[in-house]
Amino acid sequence: MSDPIAADGPDDDVTRRMLARIGRRWGPLMTFSAAFTLLEAAVLAPAAAGVLRLALGSWGRCSVGNFEIAAFFLSPPGIAGLALLAALQLTTLHLRLAGVMGVLAGEGPGVWHAFDAVKRLPTLLKLDVLQAVRYLIRAAPYLALGGFAYAKLWGPHDLNRLVVERPPEFWRGVAAVGTLAVLYAIDAGRMYLRWLFAVPAVLFEGVGNPFAALRSSEGRTRGRLLRLAAVVAGSGAAFLGAWFALTWGLATINGYVLDHVGHRPRVAVAATAFLLAFDAFALAAFGAATSAAFAALVLGAYRRAGGTIREDAVSEPKARGWTTAAVLISGGSMALAALAVRGLISDAPIAQHVEVTAHRAGALEGPENTLAALRIAAEHGADWAEIDVQLTADGRLVIVHDDDLLRVGRSPLKVATSTLEQLRAVDLGTPFGPKFAGEKIATLEEFLDLAGALPIRLNIELKAKDDAGAVALAGRTVAAIRAAGATGRARVCGQSFQGLAEVRRLAPGLEIGFISGAVIGDPTRLDVDFLMMESRLATRAFADRARSRGKAVHAWTVNDVERVGPLVDDGVVDVITDDVPGVRARLDEIARLDPVDRLLLRIRHGLARD
CATH class of the missing domain: 3.20.20.190 (Phosphatidylinositol (PI) phosphodiesterase)
Structure with missing residues (x-):
């Protein structure tokens, strides 16, 4: 076992050294990000949709519209489906975070450290279900108060008129529900910060009990919530600003290129395919960079709170096999994406009665x-x-x-x-x-x-x-x-x-x-x-x-x-x-x-x- 972060040293030095590892481990981080995005799309997203469909099926219909949505979310199948869906989405987040942490903490080539985290999936899933249930329980009084506010402030009025004309009653309802939403966001944010070190506890301390992981995180975050809130809020604002800047830049490039390629079909198709590939690469790189930066910040905070970051070194042949598999999967996904784009263009209807x-x-x-x-x-x-x-x-x-x-x-x-x-x-x-x-x-x-x-x-x-x-x-x-x-x-x-x-x-x-x-x-x-x-x-x-x-x-x-x-x-x-x-x-x-x-x-x- 080895610890890539020294046991002693100033807090800022710990964070700098953790962030510096991003540059040294950039290749494996990018490979893992591409592979995990495929895993998320191919497995976790359909699984989440399947859970929701099961809930709808148990309710009696495959679709609900405006009249039934509120009733659905208040029914036992709807509540169960929502809890399981939230748990699966938390699992996606935690798996990505665990994989990036594994790559950052590991030594040697490849992304074996990230895939090795998958063996902790049962514990992570239990942890996510437990967190989702607690989030929903905490939300119950806010939902009850929101329902009471809706019945009192909007119930006696025609909803369409309220939305279109926005009289004082509309804004009073918005203020009441908005206040409750802000209060719950603060409450849920505090819970999130208290549980921020639960994934590192599972990944590096070998904690196999979700309750124990939450208790471990709560103990390490005690007295540090304000500082952790500053880290999470600051990084979130920076990531959001960077995302807006990136998407604006891509939209500008796309518009400029399409404005200058002319109306020749072959040139337009080739330019479009190039722009799609370029945009996908830029967004994937951005996703890898932001997840790596956030994982490094969490690991730095976890190390300052007394946590130990340890990971086994991996032999090169074993690591190379996993890296090769990840690269092949990524290459296959790019080929499939190219075929999908070609399909989008080739079946365009020329005439259609509307x-x-x-x-x-x-x-x-x-x-x-x-x-x-x-x-x-x-x-x-x-x-x-x-x-x-x-x-x-x-x-x-x-x-x-x-x-x-x-x-x-x-x-x-x-x-x-x-x-x-x-x-x-x-x-x-x-x-x-x-x-x-x-x-x-x-x-x-x-x-x-x-x-x-x-x-x-x-x-x-x-x-x-x-x-x-x-x-x-x-x-x-x-x-x-x-x-x-x-x-x-x-x-x-x-x-x-x-x-x-x-x-x-x-x-x-x-x-x-x-x-x-x-x-x-x-x-x-x-x-x-x-x-x-x-x-x-x-x-x-x-x-x-x-x-x-x-x-x-x-x-x-x-x-x-x-x-x-x-x-x-x-x-x-x-x-x-x-x-x-x-x-x-x-x-x-x-x-x-x-x-x-x-x-x-x-x-x-x-x-x-x-």
């Missing part, structure tokens, strides 16, 4: 969810109008998004407790513009009749408070569609899967779509015809998976026309927008591009995302 849906019947050009907006949307070339249906107190189906008319008509009337006559007394047009004065709330039947006379179809969202309300609303909506003879020119969507299932049961031929702005699991497995996804979730991988299962992907709400091209490249078949003229013009512009320009546009969009 439809436009007017969000809330066209909320930019007219008062939302009104007959006037529907007429304008049809004039501007919208293929569909997305509208929101609710039930009034007297059982009428009306088209309105919020549960009251405060935002759209400056009236506090609530839809569910008001009659149609009362709601029609509110002027929805004047708040939007004088030329729309007198525009009233419309019924679903009126929308169906008008759409039948226009070149536009209706995508009707079931707007209900809960699943039971959505199921009840589904029956009334299907009946109205059938009575208007509009089965072939209407579809139904919603955030409640139970409501959509009721539509499927009542009208198997009517298209249904699931809406989500935040998804856990795989919504492509749901029994629906299309998926309405918040635009950041409508990625190429998601669209490809949905297409393979016979489902179309619609993206909402896309009001920035610069987002249209990338979404089309990703496979979106319907763009939901308030700005129908702008999106329609951009789609027409893309359709007129020649194949070379279309391909170059695809490459640029892909590189910008990467």
Whole structure:
């Protein structure tokens, strides 16, 4: 056994010598970083996804959307899945840290020291589960207080109006929840610092009991928390600043090169492949450098706290074999990455029919969810109008998004407790513009009749408070569609899967779509015809998976026309927008591009995302 850090000496000298080892061990550190990144992507990330899928499966569905997310995280499967996922992510962090520490502490060539740390995986996993459980237990009172604050401050109000208009009630809720989040972050940060030396205890002291590792760390960090906090916060700020600088530099280089390669396809493809390889190498080097620097700082602090850093020397033949294996794995990953990039470029669609849906019947050009907006949307070339249906107190189906008319008509009337006559007394047009004065709330039947006379179809969202309300609303909506003879020119969507299932049961031929702005699991497995996804979730991988299962992907709400091209490249078949003229013009512009320009546009969009 040998100790690379002398037992005695000033604290600053200990840290300097530990940091100096990064330069001497740079080769093995880079090799280990590349190999571990593959291990993380190939094993740990799918394992984490598998744990979450098991939790969802035990709950009864493979996907949950906006209505169910809160309930999922409060259910026993959701809590168990969250705890196990946190434990696996902590294990990833600790394995990387342990491997880097092994390389820094070891002597001789190769990355054997890093891979040797894998034999301590059972102890590290137990340690991570224990930490994750303690973090969740500590979070329980904060979550309870947050739920109470939400119920008191936001519960009585329409959430959409709060987010859009941000009245004082919104900011009071933000302040309350934000304060709780900051307090928990401080509390959790203190726990993290107390347990900072748990991994070195397992790695260098041979501690096999996770409780003993935490006790050992707590003992060594006692009286040192402020200094450790300064080290962690300072290094974190430095790493974050460096990351922003690096990514800005890479984006600048990418933009400069792509601006100067011209429109020749072969040159553009070659330049793109080079830039991807260059970016990947730069980011991998940055990751290796930051993990090595942080590990060195932790080891220095651990040594100053009385810990012993020891590692066996390794013979060169044994070490060389592990190094060779790591290099081969890294080389293979680069080859696979190159093939993936080639696949991205080679299958770019040159022509694709994309439809436009007017969000809330066209909320930019007219008062939302009104007959006037529907007429304008049809004039501007919208293929569909997305509208929101609710039930009034007297059982009428009306088209309105919020549960009251405060935002759209400056009236506090609530839809569910008001009659149609009362709601029609509110002027929805004047708040939007004088030329729309007198525009009233419309019924679903009126929308169906008008759409039948226009070149536009209706995508009707079931707007209900809960699943039971959505199921009840589904029956009334299907009946109205059938009575208007509009089965072939209407579809139904919603955030409640139970409501959509009721539509499927009542009208198997009517298209249904699931809406989500935040998804856990795989919504492509749901029994629906299309998926309405918040635009950041409508990625190429998601669209490809949905297409393979016979489902179309619609993206909402896309009001920035610069987002249209990338979404089309990703496979979106319907763009939901308030700005129908702008999106329609951009789609027409893309359709007129020649194949070379279309391909170059695809490459640029892909590189910008990467």
